[in-house]
Amino acid sequence: MRNTTQQIGFTEETEVLAKFSKALGHPTRLIILKHLSNQSCCYTGDLVDVLPLAQSTISQHLKELKEAGLIDGEVNPPKIRYCINQKNWEKAKALFSTLFQEDFKNFSCC
Amino acid sequence: MRNTTQQIGFTEETEVLAKFSKALGHPTRLIILKHLSNQSCCYTGDLVDVLPLAQSTISQHLKELKEAGLIDGEVNPPKIRYCINQKNWEKAKALFSTLFQEDFKNFSCC
DNA sequence: ATTGTCAATCGCAAATATACGATTAATATT
């Protein structure tokens, strides 16, 4: 790979929306988010019981959601309590809303 | 990799939303979609002029958007005219709307 | 201090994604 996304210079908005989308781009992570919302918060162990995946795999998905900013991990020894990051969740909601409503509603063909 | 997404058995809705999200999960593809909406439709060549990427790379991104069902390619020799697939775009809009509104509004902590 | 519990991280393997240049395929024009 000779060219990188970094070198192209997309807008901040585009980068952030792509980051959120990518994080949402796996069924397991969608299920995790759904679970977080249903239970308000939950622990890794809860998810391990529900999903047919190894604990390490789930931990990795949680890490990606955390790095994308969609969830937070709050230490609650010996467990870690995960919650949706409301601020960024709202931001994601706003970005997707813009994507689907404002800029894309003026079709004239097809 | 011993376990595959296929084997787990997510709901159709979850799979489709993940597929759409994944397709949106790259800045270049977001720019392409933006361009498609601004111009109603456009050709690969238009995108090659705008993006600092090789023609083959852009063609590959178009292929992924097409496979995700977000765009259509209509032969218009010797060019191919790309347009947003409105039906699936509406579906994506609805799925994201559900994701952000219905199931995720009852937070009680954090 | 030792033990038990929970979750992150490491190390590895396999699959996918990203990017490019070169080639091929399709079709219009000459």
Next chain:
DNA sequence: AATATTAATCGTATATTTGCGATTGACAAT
């Protein structure tokens, strides 16, 4: 028929993602 134009596809290299088991780290409870 020959040429030009446009975009897909092929082949390749590299990076990232996904998954697992094993280990480590953090902390509570004993």
